[in-house]
Amino acid sequence: KQWYQRRVRKEGELLRNEIRDKGPDGELIEGIIKQGCIVPSHITVGLLARAMAASNSNKFLIDGFPRNQENHDSWNELMGDKATVQFMLFYDCDLAVCVDRVLNRREGRKDDTAEIVQRRVEGYNTSTLPIIELFRREGRLRTVDSSRPVEEVFAATEKLL
Numbered sequence: 001k002q003w004y005q006r007r008v009r010k011e012g013e014l015l016r017n018e019i020r021d022k023g024p025d026g027e028l029i030e031g032i033i034k035q036g037c038i039v040p041s042h043i044t045v046g047l048l049a050r051a052m053a054a055s056n057s058n059k060f061l062i063d064g065f066p067r068n069q070e071n072h073d074s075w076n077e078l079m080g081d082k083a084t085v086q087f088m089l090f091y092d093c094d095l096a097v098c099v100d101r102v103l104n105r106r107e108g109r110k111d112d113t114a115e116i117v118q119r120r121v122e123g124y125n126t127s128t129l130p131i132i133e134l135f136r137r138e139g140r141l142r143t144v145d146s147s148r149p150v151e152e153v154f155a156a157t158e159k160l161l
Helices: 002-007 011-020 026-034 041-053 069-079 095-103 114-137 150-160
Strands: 008-010 061-063 088-092 141-145
Touching: 008 011, 011 026, 011 041, 011 061, 041 069, 069 114, 088 114, 088 150, 095 114, 114 141, 141 150
Parallel strands: 008 061, 088 141
Antiparallel strands: none
């Protein structure tokens, strides 16, 4: 859908663009991504803030953020008075299906290796799950079963938005 293209901000895409465009933090970001680690929050929030400011929209779906408590805290510190987070959209899927999809997505990404995916899964379990639970406790978590076919996942997402 066309409105999604204008309003979706993909954290990973913004980071990869910073590398590609040789932005001020591009080399640092590249090294961190190659290790399968999370980029410092102040960098990520800064990229998101710039992308949002450059848009003509006032509603956004930010893909892949926050991934940990530091992301959450940095967002609240740097953007808390500029943007209201209404909810977290959580795509729930079996781990084996997720890993298979990442390893077979054929996007040519250097960080789509079994070793790096394993590190990302470990990071997800220790850092991201607690944030998901925080949004659940606050009543701000909307969940989609993403193990279904893409068309069904998209339809379920549209209903929640």
